[in-house]
Amino acid sequence: MTYLQKSPWIVHYNASSCNGCDIEILAALTPVFDVERFGIVNTGNPKHADILLCTGSVNEQNKVPLKNVYDQIPEPKVVIAIGICASSGGIFRECYNVSGGIDKIIPVDVWVPGCAARPESIIDGVVTALGILEQKRAKMLEQGSSDSTKAGETV
């Protein structure tokens, strides 16, 4: 099915970003870009989300919350690292408390370059993520429908 691609809901986590990339994410929601026309909704709740947009170079303080947010998103889910800090740590890479990229903490599917990442490239990243989301859904079904329908009973 393709409903996943028609209605990707995002949750945004700021892992000590300078707010440059965050502003660009919000710009994508404004009337100029209006990602809601593709069904993309910015939820504030990881439990309702499909895509985790993550900005900033993760540090010791916020790597646990990041992991929590990731764990709370129901499968299938996709993580997008927005901006150079989230991708590799950027100019903060050498700092004593910086982990150096989101992928050190949680699995990342799409990397969006830029400092700050432009709204166009963020939207492009989300569109790329949709394909991966569909693949993950197919894989989830392959592993047995028990994952999707009976997951609740194993919790």
Added chain:
Amino acid sequence: MIPEPYAPILYALVYILVAPLLGGLIAGIDRKVTARMQGRVGPPILQPFYDVGKLFEKENPLVTASQNFYVLSYVVFMVVAGALFFSGGDMLLVIFAFTLSHIFIVLGAYASYSPYSHVGAERELLQIIAYEPMIILTAVGMYMVTKSFFVSTIIASSVPIILYLPGVFIGYLIVLTIKLRKSPFDISTSHHAHQEIVKGVTTDFAGPNFAKIEIAHWYEYVFLLGVIWLFFAWNPLIAVAAIIVAYFLEILIDNTISRVKWQLMLRTAWIIAGALGIVNLGVLYYLGMVVVP
């Protein structure tokens, strides 16, 4: 023609089958109109169906297993309330089932351990407290005019009920804002991109359970707009026009007024809407303008 005893069952079945489609369509048009009011293109009209389809494709991560029961009860009693209404049943019984379904969603929110969910549940309870008196006043008003609580009798009445109950109607529109989860009264949860304490009462529902809550909302939309129909039942054309105008007004208010605190919501729903309703009923009683169909 349909034999007399089967007609109510048929109407109830039509409601159960058609209401989710109609409700989803209303939700889609709502989102489109909202987007246009904000200068955006907006999602496709069928977006709510895509959303629910998507949610059913996700896994169902439960906090506690009892959530499944509460959500299912929420949907079932919402369907029962609407089915009773559209089969011409007793308004008081309809309101009873309607309230019961909301109690289940509150219990579902309380069943989880998240403080956000608990705050949402408390706010949902406050909303129930706020709108409940006005909904009952609406039923009482219909009774005073038509001498019956039965929807089948009210709808068959040739009396223009709106002319007898203008205050009750305005009061009903005020609590309709609460029921449709529209700003300024969307304090327990909201359909918009902006959030209320994470996601309020729906915080801990994910995947298929959240989809069921959405479907219950669609049933609720059709039922609530059906009550507007009762006010204009003597002329279906005017009734449809009234529903469209009322819903458009709700969207307009949603987009022009910011959210208020719960105290102001309670005051608005009790003092303004309640006073309008009670004064209206008082005047009716005093004038003895009680019409027997």
